[in-house]
Amino acid sequence: MKILISGYGRMGKEVERSALESGHQIIGIYDNAKDWDDKAELIPQCDVVIDFSLPAEAPRNIIRSIDNHKPIVCGTTGWYDQLSFISNYVGQKHGALFYAPNFNLGVNIFMNLSEILADIMKDYPQYEPAITEIHHTRKLDAPSGTAIALAERLIKNLPQKYEWTKCEEGEQALPHQIPITSIREDDITGIHTLEFRSKDDRITLTHEAFDRSGFAIGAIMAAQWLLGRKGIFNMNDLLKNHPTITDIA
Numbered sequence: 540m541k542i543l544i545s546g547y548g549r550m551g552k553e554v555e556r557s558a559l560e561s562g563h564q565i566i567g568i569y570d571n572a573k574d575w576d577d578k579a580e581l582i583p584q585c586d587v588v589i590d591f592s593l594p595a596e597a598p599r600n601i602i603r604s605i606d607n608h609k610p611i612v613c614g615t616t617g618w619y620d621q622l623s624f625i626s627n628y629v630g631q632k633h634g635a636l637f638y639a640p641n642f643n644l645g646v647n648i649f650m651n652l653s654e655i656l657a658d659i660m661k662d663y664p665q666y667e668p669a670i671t672e673i674h675h676t677r678k679l680d681a682p683s684g685t686a687i688a689l690a691e692r693l694i695k696n697l698p699q700k701y702e703w704t705k706c707e708e709g710e711q712a713l714p715h716q717i718p719i720t721s722i723r724e725d726d727i728t729g730i731h732t733l734e735f736r737s738k739d740d741r742i743t744l745t746h747e748a749f750d751r752s753g754f755a756i757g758a759i760m761a762a763q764w765l766l767g768r769k770g771i772f773n774m775n776d777l778l779k780n781h782p783t784i785t786d787i788a
Contacts, residue, residue, distance in 0.1 A: 540763060543585035543609075545569045545600050546592030549677075550614060550751060554589050557755040572596060575603055582607045587762045594618045594680065601625055601636060610635035610765045614642055614758050616684030626771050637765045637772045640684025642757030646731065647774045649746035650689055653733050656744065657696035664699055666735035666742065669712075673722040673730040681705070681721035685731055690717045693733075 540563045544551050547570040555565055567581035568574075575582075582588070588604045590597060594617030604611035605628065613636065622638075629636045641647065660666050670693075672686040682690075682705055690703035694717065703717040712718035729748040734741055748754070757774075764777050 540564070540759075540766070541566045541584060541586045542759075542762065543567055543569065543582055543588045545588055545590040545604075545611075546596070546615065548591065550591035550754060553751040553755040554591065554758055557752060558759055561759065563759065569600075572599065575600070582609060585609060586766060587612060589758055589762055590615055591758075598625055602628060605629055605632045605634035605636070608634070610637070610762075610768070612758055612762045612765060613638040614640075614754065616640045617680040619684070619687075629771055633769055635765050635769050635772075637761045637777075639757075639761070639774045640688045641729075641754070642761060642774065643729075643746075643748055643753040644757055644760075644778075645753065646685060646729075646746045646748065647757075647778060649731065649744060650685075650692060651778075653689055653744055654692045654696060656733070656735070656742070657693045660735050660742075661697050661699075663735075663737075665737045667737070668693055668697065668700065668717050669734050669736065670703075670717065670719045671722065671730075671732045671734075672719065673724060673727050675727050676723045676725055678723065681723070682719040683721070683729070683731070685729070686719050686721070689731065689733065690719055693717055 542558050542563055543566050547568050566585040588609050588611040590600050590613045592615050597615035597618045598621045601611055670686050672683045694700050700717050701715055703719055704712050706712055706718040706720050708720055728750055732745040734743045761777055
């Protein structure tokens, strides 16, 4: 698979390393908007674009990939307020976009388990849900895209909750809200915790990523899966096929 990397920060570098280790080819790297013009000859040579850029750049990168008839896997978060427009654009152009707030397979299994737990807990309103996410201090968006996606899944299964809210540690949410607490610490790749707490006890689910390799492997797996498809896809579509880590080789 011939990959063009868009965004060459920590995740872009990890995608490069994992892709090369798996025998894929890196056609080139676009690290900023100017590169899309200065290195325009690269995108026709690739099979797929993998984007881990910046929230302000991601929608434009998606559009330019689609305009060049290239499928794109986007792991950038913080741009989902434009998702409706982007989805319509991709559909009109008969393109292919795979986007996810988190490509780590474990965290997506964690989210599926959380949704199952929420469906059970809807019958026990004495238990209040809360989400905590901890990341490194360089992460720009808070709450994380994964925490927001988790809250939105919970809302679908908890009729007494119909919105999420960002809370500081110890701050109380309104009765109809799911609180999300964001903590930033040095050298934390990513920890997401869901708890249901009553006055008597607490039920907790936690996912912790130890390094970035799992995110890169998931993005490469998504890129392989996306080839030959048209439409808008996410990790739920990928996991329906129950892929394994060895599928990226």
